[in-house]
Amino acid sequence: MNNKQLKNVLKEKADKVVIPDCREKILESAHHLIIETPKTEKPKKVYKRAWLYPAVSAILTACFLVVAIPLGLFNQKSPSFPTTAEINAIFSQEVMAIGNVVSDLDVGGASGQTLSTNLPQASTFKSIVPLNQTQTKNNQEIAEEINGYLLTGVSLAGKQVFNSENTDADYGEYTKKVVVTYAELSKTYVYYYNETAKSRRASEVDGVMIAGGNEYSVNGGWNKQSDELTMYLTVKTGENSYIKFTNERETESGEFETEYSYKFIENNQTVKSVYIELEKEDDETEMEIHIKKGDYVTVCEFEFYNDYIDCYYNGQKIKIEITASTYKYIIDGQTVELPKN
Numbered sequence: 001m002n003n004k005q006l007k008n009v010l011k012e013k014a015d016k017v018v019i020p021d022c023r024e025k026i027l028e029s030a031h032h033l034i035i036e037t038p039k040t041e042k043p044k045k046v047y048k049r050a051w052l053y054p055a056v057s058a059i060l061t062a063c064f065l066v067v068a069i070p071l072g073l074f075n076q077k078s079p080s081f082p083t084t085a086e087i088n089a090i091f092s093q094e095v096m097a098i099g100n101v102v103s104d105l106d107v108g109g110a111s112g113q114t115l116s117t118n119l120p121q122a123s124t125f126k127s128i129v130p131l132n133q134t135q136t137k138n139n140q141e142i143a144e145e146i147n148g149y150l151l152t153g154v155s156l157a158g159k160q161v162f163n164s165e166n167t168d169a170d171y172g173e174y175t176k177k178v179v180v181t182y183a184e185l186s187k188t189y190v191y192y193y194n195e196t197a198k199s200r201r202a203s204e205v206d207g208v209m210i211a212g213g214n215e216y217s218v219n220g221g222w223n224k225q226s227d228e229l230t231m232y233l234t235v236k237t238g239e240n241s242y243i244k245f246t247n248e249r250e251t252e253s254g255e256f257e258t259e260y261s262y263k264f265i266e267n268n269q270t271v272k273s274v275y276i277e278l279e280k281e282d283d284e285t286e287m288e289i290h291i292k293k294g295d296y297v298t299v300c301e302f303e304f305y306n307d308y309i310d311c312y313y314n315g316q317k318i319k320i321e322i323t324a325s326t327y328k329y330i331i332d333g334q335t336v337e338l339p340k341n
Helices: 003-014 023-033 049-071 084-102 131-136 139-156
Strands: 034-036 045-047 163-171 174-182 187-199 202-211 214-225 228-238 241-252 255-266 269-281 284-293 296-304 308-313 316-322 326-331 334-339
Touching: 084 163, 084 174, 084 187, 084 202, 084 214, 084 228, 084 241, 084 255, 139 269, 139 284, 139 296, 139 308, 139 316, 139 326, 139 334, 174 202, 187 214
Parallel strands: none
Antiparallel strands: 034 045, 163 174, 174 187, 187 202, 202 214, 214 228, 228 241, 241 255, 255 269, 269 284, 284 296, 296 308, 308 316, 316 326, 326 334
């Protein structure tokens, strides 16, 4: 429950609560503490204040509880900020995503070259097709493209297909590092960085990524608020080109939602964008992937079940059967079986 929702709940409940008048109870409870002096012309009352204040305080506290309990103030959980381990896990996923993208770039790393005329293609984002040209691909090509999207979504969903390590480092001016390794693909990405805490809820990072034998400048950070975490990283790929990675994640009781946005910028213009939305609620999991390059668009939607997946590839429904080590794509009666990694 975010702050806005909490305020609405408190306001709604507060309007229904009747605050009791505690004045008589206070006077009644404190009456025995009052000592009257012998009658004179002007009777005076003397209070033992050392005992009176705690008694009044206790009664006022009781009155507060009468109000607070109906409002549910003590039922609200304290803000559940992501732990360091959770942030490191998400950070590793971002490093993995950057490594996948930059390892396929046709650039000279930090040499200052611009992107090649062939737009950067991550191994998991192989081809972009116009909506009206999907039929030009054969079933094998379609299955391979969808499989790349699916593997990306599965890894972003937290089902680890890679190993990661967050440790201290001694590399130039940098003191921390993240190492991400694909055992099956013999790929390793290393990010050396320094972290600067801006507040209890926000940090900034600045460092270099080593991938494909090249070194790339990567900076960004994250901020966390209640049940929301936003992580953002920018990798410089040339003199006037860079890629922006944004990960927004929200977790509530029984529900998890995350949005990934990758934008390829050249000369201050977005030349390609990738948007991934993953949502889990109870036993239901759905994922959408949108990729846009100029007028070319690919839309892929997944609905996950126990032993199969319903996929909608540019509007075409494709069933994917899940086995121990493969995905079986059933397209127009033909089956294409591909590995899960």
